[in-house]
Amino acid sequence: MKTIIEPFRIKSVEPIFVTTPEERKAILEQAFYNPFLVNAEHVLIDLLTDSGTSAMSSHQWAGIMQGDESYAGSRSFFHFESVVKSITGMPFIIPTHQGRASEKILFSILGGKGKFFVSNTLFDTTRANIEFSGATGIDLLCEEGKHPAIPAPFKGNLDTVALEQFIKEKGAETIPAVILTITNNSGGGQPVSMQNIKEVKAICAANQIPFYIDACRFAENAYFIKLREDGYQNSSIEDIAKEMFSYADGATMSAKKDAFANIGGFLALHSEALAKECRNLLIITEGFPTYGGLAGRDLEAIAIGLREVMEESYLQYRIRSIEYLSDKLHAAGVPVMRPAGGHAIYIDSKAFLPHIPVAQYPGQALVCELYLAGGIRSVEIGSLMFGKYDEAGELIPAAMELVRLAIPRRVYTQSHIDYVSEVVIDVFQRRDLIKGLEITEEAPLLRHFTAKLKPLQ
Structure with missing residues (x-):
């Protein structure tokens, strides 16, 4: 059959808390435009990481x-x-x-x-x-x-x-x-x-x-x-x-x-x-x-x-479910890493937001917009995470400017993933309105975890 079903049944559930766009705007401001600083109960679909977020059997x-x-x-x-x-x-x-x-x-x-x-x-x-x-x-x-x-x-x-x-x-x-x-x-x-x-x-x-x-x-x-x-x-x-x-x-x-x-x-x-x-x-x-x-x-x-994790029925479902989201976004013109990886969708934020210079962190700008638009939490893997400074204090950018949508294992259903695709595509269609960010506070190592940012006017 063409449909790859989840090779498991759901035995326990937990609630998802829905917020309004107005609430998310205030929440993001209070978190200094860094979704790491957003409380989990204020996240609708949490794709920040696949680390420690799996559903156990x-x-x-x-x-x-x-x-x-x-x-x-x-x-x-x-x-x-x-x-x-x-x-x-x-x-x-x-x-x-x-x-x-x-x-x-x-x-x-x-x-x-x-x-x-x-x-x-x-x-x-x-x-x-x-x-x-x-x-x-x-x-x-x-x-x-x-x-x-x-x-x-x-x-x-x-x-x-x-x-x-x-x-x-x-x-x-x-x-x-x-x-x-x-x-x-x-x-x-x-x-x-x-x-x-x-x-x-x-x-x-x-x-x-x-x-x-x-x-x-x-x-x-x-x-x-x-x-x-x-x-x-x-x-x-x-x-x-x-x-x-x-x-x-x-x-x-x-x-x-x-x-x-x-x-x-x-x-x-x-x-x-x-x-x-x-x-x-x-x-x-x-x-x-x-x-x-x-x-x-x-x-x-x-x-x-x-x-x-080495059961092939699980791995077939896992890899195919990642491809499913990747294919939907690619068909809508969203610039994603091709082919799909094993645990996440990676959006090329430099191609998604070509009007935002690297020094204004286009990946982080996209991460914030996905949260504002649909309560989706993701993570920037680009110059906020890996950027360095030269002797003059100028940014040395990362090799790529990516946004990762990491899919927790055995957690979300197809309808959740369809919702994610709808939000990403909606943001893509009005991408020209998104503005860059600047850092106001940062740590010397792993700054993306705790950095504080603000939108550029």
Whole structure:
């Protein structure tokens, strides 16, 4: 059949609060034109993030009731550990309260001034933890990924020619790790091919550089490989995932994405010596190594979710539902990243609002307008999130100006998504009336979370 139905039934519901345009105008003003500062009860459709916003299954809720809350050596930890070991093939598994905690621990040990971490595209918290250590994050996205409107099967790939050149210029000794983000969140939720993973691994091995995977959306990436890469059509998602991880020396993961959990993450490693260092830091910052800042019930939910996310019926529904919204917007002329990514729709705000200069943050202007028009909360992934300043205080813009509509897993129905498309298309049809913004207050790192802005007159 042409219709892809949700492979689940809804067992519990929660209310959505409806606001008027007048109320949203006042709310946005009070939030200084930053939807991160808007109370959730004032949001109609929340597409700010897919992190920690998924609906857990009845099996996960049952697992929560069986969580072992022992401080040390809990049964739930060993269940969690066995599942992560099985998927990643890595012997040392360190739980953390979320992905950025794993990053903080890893980069505190590996980072430092004069060092470079190279990636296809680093996401915000990854880059912030690298920079906090004194190191520099370098994005080497493939050329296809830099053109939102031009379809390509694996636009999340790392440019291997540029990687080899960078290693030659800076020296392998200055690069503690190369990191592949799968799928490539900042690059439009685009997948990374198995061939690219193999090529990056080969380059790293030849130069004795450790290779890591940011595995937040590993199952979605594996499904894209099954759909689009020769030789994998008859492979299971689990087998593809295991092969992806087999090339890596380590992995970080926020379990708030592809494990359906509301909190949690892990650091997986092959190196026993590095794992010992990480565990020592874990004890100082997160907790004992067998709970790592998590309740036993959360460890159970993650272990169950990691299995559920690899079910092909779910992944078929997940990827097709993202395509559904992307196709509707594309048909209406809205400039979206093509093809659709795995977890979100990415609108090219530079093409959507060509009259707003980059220095006036067109992505954030669009984010605000979507909230005003329909109570939809989204996030800018552009120069507000990733922009820097030069010595003269002038903005160094991000590579792309995107707005992400991140779809929580198993949360919204087709009618919700149809509503989202109607709001976006309505805003697109009167886009010439939208004005830019300026920053009035910002933090030195991760400024988009707390920045205050105001409209330009």
